[in-house]
Amino acid sequence: MRKQPLNRFTLTFESRSANESFARLAASGFAAQLDPTVEELCDIKTAVSEAVTNCIVHAYPDGLGEIRLIGEIFAGGLVRFRVKDKGRGIEDxxxxxxxxxxxxxxxxxxxxxxxxxxxxDRVSVRSKPGRGTCVTLEKQIQGKLVGGDG
Amino acid sequence: MEISIQGKCMTVFLDGEIDHHTAAPIRKQIDGEIDRLKPKLLVLDFGGVTFMDSSGVGLVMGRYRSVSACGGKVEAVNLPPRLYQIMKLSGLEKIAGLRMAGERP
Structure with missing residues (x-):
């Protein structure tokens, strides 16, 4: 059975490059409730920034489209982000x-x-040419309680 | 961002966040100076950078192309550990000198 998230958000925004920083700040702000280390937050910001940039650069190369960022927190400190677009898709x-x-x-x-x-910890990609792409990022937050940076 | 020039050596002190969005104006400004000076050495100082994704690697790679076309070299210095890790992922050390924060040439 699929595990239910403890918390969840969905954010929809236009594929403007100015939204790269907005998306990574939203993701790290959401993950902050797990009390992650500064390093872990930086990991999340960097990964989400890459995924969103891919949508802007590759999914919608010729114009604006919609990007959806979904964040979920699961019991035990797992955080999952999905970055979805309805753009060009990936052939290979x-x-x-x-x-x-x-x-x-x-x-x-x-x-x-x-x-x-x-x-x-885990990255997966689903895509259909002409239909869009969904990148899933998962990270287990150890947090400050488990030998983090205090 | 500050650019300092000594002879044919150009140093760029980068600051703030480097992503795909912010890299465009940074690139434009550096390229203008590269065109004027044709530096023998371009030093990109990352000491003031608070966030960087792979766009920072693209920034170094692109500058390497234009500077090396005129026989110059590129160095990325004062790299915080995390930025150094991202730079290393690309094998960038094969074309540009990489130095962590506090590391001497």
Whole structure:
């Protein structure tokens, strides 16, 4: 049976680059109720920033679209974020997740998924070309009580 | 952000948050100076950066392309541990000198 979250939020915003900082602050603000360490909060901010930037740059390359950020907290301190778009979708997910593959070249390092994976416990991607993409990020918060930074 | 120039060495003191949104104006300003000076050494100082995602890596990579085209080198210095970790993910140390905060050349 699917576990029910203890708390949940949904945020919908336009795919404007100014919303990258808004999304990561919302995510870290939500996770703050688990009393995470500064490091853990930074991990969440960085991973969410990458996922949202991917939507802005790749899902809606030619205009504005809708991005949905869903946050959930589960018993035991697991936090899950889903970043959904209704954009272009990904043809080859395995290829898109490879480090240094950007598909755009130029100023993008092609590291978005590598960064998400290095700062989260689990990253998964579902996508349908022409329909959109959903990136799921999960992180187990150890928090300050378990040998954090005090 | 502050840019200081000594001879053919250009140092950029970055500050605040570096993401895809903020990287665009930073890039524009640095590139203007690179065009004028054609530096032999570009030092990007990350000491004042409070947040960075992989856009910071793209910023270094892109500047490496233009500076190395004129025979110059790029260094990213004063990197807080977390930024250093992100830079290392990219293998950036193969093209640019990376130094953590407090590390001497």
């Amino acid at each position: 997910i395995a290829l898109a997740m490879q480090p240094l593959y950007s598909g755009l070249g130029g100023e993008r390092a092609g590291l978005g998924f590598a960064v998400m994976e290095s700062f989260c």
